[in-house]
Amino acid sequence: MLSVIVTLSLALHASAGRVDGHVPRPFGAALPVATLVAQPNTIQHEDLRRDSTNTSTPQSLRAPDVVEKQAPRIDQRTHVERWGAYTPYGEEDEQTLVRRGVFKRAPAYRGTMMMDCKKAREACQNACWYQNCMMGAQGSATPWTYTYGGNDDGTAEYAQARVESGVATTGSGTPCSAWPFGQLFWDPYPFHLQVNPDDPTQPPRDSQMELQTDEWPMANWENPTFDPTANPPQHSLRCITRLDNSRGGAEWKYFKRKMVQYRAGNRHEGARLGTNPFEAGDTFRVEFDMSQFEDNDADDVAMKASLTYCGAPGTINCANDGRQFHMSKIARTGGGAGVGAYLDYPYDSQTMNSYKIDNEANDIWEYQVLVDITGDNGDQYEVTVRTLQNGVYNGVANRGAGAPITLAQGESLTLQGQLLKQLEITRVDDSGCNTELEFKYGTPTPNTHGWYVFRSDQVNDAGDRHCETSDLNDADGDYIGTRFTCTFPGY
Numbered sequence: 001m002l003s004v005i006v007t008l009s010l011a012l013h014a015s016a017g018r019v020d021g022h023v024p025r026p027f028g029a030a031l032p033v034a035t036l037v038a039q040p041n042t043i044q045h046e047d048l049r050r051d052s053t054n055t056s057t058p059q060s061l062r063a064p065d066v067v068e069k070q071a072p073r074i075d076q077r078t079h080v081e082r083w084g085a086y087t088p089y090g091e092e093d094e095q096t097l098v099r100r101g102v103f104k105r106a107p108a109y110r111g112t113m114m115m116d117c118k119k120a121r122e123a124c125q126n127a128c129w130y131q132n133c134m135m136g137a138q139g140s141a142t143p144w145t146y147t148y149g150g151n152d153d154g155t156a157e158y159a160q161a162r163v164e165s166g167v168a169t170t171g172s173g174t175p176c177s178a179w180p181f182g183q184l185f186w187d188p189y190p191f192h193l194q195v196n197p198d199d200p201t202q203p204p205r206d207s208q209m210e211l212q213t214d215e216w217p218m219a220n221w222e223n224p225t226f227d228p229t230a231n232p233p234q235h236s237l238r239c240i241t242r243l244d245n246s247r248g249g250a251e252w253k254y255f256k257r258k259m260v261q262y263r264a265g266n267r268h269e270g271a272r273l274g275t276n277p278f279e280a281g282d283t284f285r286v287e288f289d290m291s292q293f294e295d296n297d298a299d300d301v302a303m304k305a306s307l308t309y310c311g312a313p314g315t316i317n318c319a320n321d322g323r324q325f326h327m328s329k330i331a332r333t334g335g336g337a338g339v340g341a342y343l344d345y346p347y348d349s350q351t352m353n354s355y356k357i358d359n360e361a362n363d364i365w366e367y368q369v370l371v372d373i374t375g376d377n378g379d380q381y382e383v384t385v386r387t388l389q390n391g392v393y394n395g396v397a398n399r400g401a402g403a404p405i406t407l408a409q410g411e412s413l414t415l416q417g418q419l420l421k422q423l424e425i426t427r428v429d430d431s432g433c434n435t436e437l438e439f440k441y442g443t444p445t446p447n448t449h450g451w452y453v454f455r456s457d458q459v460n461d462a463g464d465r466h467c468e469t470s471d472l473n474d475a476d477g478d479y480i481g482t483r484f485t486c487t488f489p490g491y
Contacts, residue, residue, distance in 0.1 A: 107147075107281030111273035113255040115248075117310055118292040121303055122240035123214055123248025126324070128288055128309035130216045130236035133318035134358070143285055148256070149222035150280030161219035163341050164226045165235040166327025166353060171344030174213035175325075175355055176239035179345055180366035180489035183466075184452065185239040185323055186211050193306075194241070195299050207243035214240045218252055226330045233326035236358070255284070267291075320359050322449025328363055329354035348388045357449065357491060362420055364491045368393070371425065372404075372472060373435060374481035380404035383415060383425060397423065420490060421450065428455070435482070437467075441490055450491070456484055 090097045117124035131144050151157040162168035172178035176185060189211060194204035216236045217223060224234055240248075254260040256278050261268040268289075290311070293304040308317040331342040331352050343353045347366040354363045365387055372382045382400035386393045397417025399405060405413055412426040421442040428436040435456070442451030456467040467486035474480050 105276070105279065107279065107283065108274060110148075110278065110282050110284045112271045113252065113284055113286045114261065114268045114271050114289045115251045115286055116261070116289050116292055117307055118290075118300070118303070120244055120247035120251055121307065122238065122244035123216075123251070124288055125307055125309055126214050126236055126238035126240065127216045127248075127286065128307065128316075129238070129318075129320075129324050129358075131286065132309055132316050134232040134236060145283050145285055146217055147222040148278050148280060148282045148284070149220065151220045151223075153220070158219050161221075161223040162215070164223055164330075165215040165219065166226075166237060166330070166341070166355065167213045167215045167219075168340070169343035169353060170333055170340045171342055171352075173343075175237065175343065175353075176211045176213040178343055178347070179464075179487060180347055180364060181325075181355055182211070182239070183464075183487070184364060184489040185325075187454070187458075188322075189239070193302070195303075197243075200299060205243060207246070208241045210242045211239040212242050212245045214238050214245050214248060218249070220252060220256075226327065228329055233328075233358070235326055237325050237327070237355070238323055319447065320357065320449065322357065324358040325355050325364070326358060327353055328356040346388050348391065350390045360450065360491055362491045364489050367396070367419070367441075367488055367490045369423070369425075369439065369484075369486050369488065371437065371484040371486070372481060373484070374404060374472065375406075378435065378481070379406050379408060379427075380481075381407045381413065381425075381427075383413065385415065385417065385419060385423060435484075437484060437486075439466075439486065439488060441488055452488055452490070454486075454488060456486060 115124055115127060135144050149157060149161070151161055159168065167174050169175075169178075175181040191204075191209055194208040196202045196204050196208075198205075214237065224230075227234060255262060255272055258272055258275070260266065262272045263269060288307075288310045290304060290307070293300040295301065308319075308321065310316070331354075333340045333342050341353050342351065346368075349363065349365045356363050367385055367387050370384045370386070372384075374380045374382075380400075382404050383398065384395055384401070385397040386395045388394075395417075397415045397419050399413055399415045407413060407427045409427055409429055412424050414422055414424045416422045419441075424440040426438040426440070428438050437456040438453070439455070440451070440453045444451045444453065454466045458466050466488070467484050470483050470485065471479055472481040472483050
């Protein structure tokens with residue numbers, strides 16, 4: 001890299017005459033400007049860039065014709081046209097200020113990021129699904145290469161990459177924090193398997209009881225503009241704990257900065273090539289380090305076994321566990337690229353981002369089911385299912401309209417209409433406002449995930465209820481029954 005850049009600039013007058021003993025020349029011609037540039041030091045796998053595009057923007061600033069010491073450029077995404085090119089960088093008093101261009105090294109291959117799957121278990125599972133199953137790497141039998149895009153946290157490119165992956169949205173936040181997606185992935189999450197990493201005898205950390213949306217590839221790397229026709233999808237999404245999400249990001253930081261396991265003397269010191277900082281265009285590979293699991297520790301054995309998408313070639317199970325999904329449609333808030341995407345509650349499938357479970361044919365929609373219970377014995381049922389489309393609730397199924405169905409305790413009714421799968425409602429016990437109902441969407445089958453079950457009295461780990469109750473009144477305002485208003489994800 002360049003340690004010192006010394007620049008001598010001469011301003012050129014547009015008027016006739018001589019300037020400091022030189023005849024002014026038209027802008028773009030060879031200019032009387034001298035620049036002293038320290039010779040860059042190359043490392044293995046690195047070449048000098050000679051043909052990159054200058055993307056810098058000239059700015060107005062004062063630059064007197066004196067020799068001054070300047071710090072090297074740190075803009076990772078900016079290169080000049082070629083070695084020795086004269087580059088304009090501002091104007092002053094009808095003069096164009098130019099200087100000799102400074103270039104950066106060519107992109108280099110930087111080795112292998114060894115992702116510690118014991119520390120970042122769920123982040124590993126998501127990455128393994130993308131690399132081994134979606135892209136067919138099958139445990140690195142087929143190498144898969146990533147490219148650093150210079151998209152460090154806080155940059156516009158980083159923010160836009162999160163939009164293009166489907167993670168960052170306006171409205172209710174990320175998919176894993178908004179119904180129906182949070183409902184689908186959060187409610188059945190096995191929080192009971194969380195083990196405190198500091199002391200297994202203590203309750204899990206708060207960060208282990210909250211889910212966030214993890215995307216792979218990471219937003220720091222080169223990411224394409226969203227393409228709904230891409231097959232396989234461009235990103236893999238998974239709802240994982242906040243702790244695992246943070247640790248997954250740390251794995252990249254350690255590799256990029258040559259920290260922790262990549263330092264001299266540590267277990268992966270040879271995996272990261274070169275000592276220079278990463279620059280945009282650098283490439284690398286990712287492998288999944290399972291060596292830190294203890295084979296004689298029951299918790300470690302269970303955690304390692306749960307990483308079904310990771311492992312050696314020939315041992316990987318690529319059956320979706322129901323928690324791998326992707327964005328299937330983007331609802332850009334400004335109508336074009338470079339802007340945010342819309343997701344909110346209540347969810348409108350026509351005006352907001354759409355998401356789909358990997359390998360499923362249909363998008364995830366939110367359905368609202370209204371159960372009206374009337375009659376002296378609280379056993380007369382009318383059921384309507386509807387979904388929000390373009391700001392209007394449209395009915396998709398109904399049973400009992402005009403002629404309520406008698407439902408005794410323990411009995412069930414089914415309906416489908418325009419639903420993709422059948423909905424079964426069972427009266428569990430009691431009657432009226434004390435009734436408890438069980439809802440079963442789809443047909444539960446081992447090793448499948450195209451179904452969803454919940455109860456009317458169920459409260460999830462976020463403190464949200466699946467159903468709310470309200471009174472039904474006649475035209476005179478007299479109480480005649482109870483309405484259950486419930487929501488569930490369907491696909």
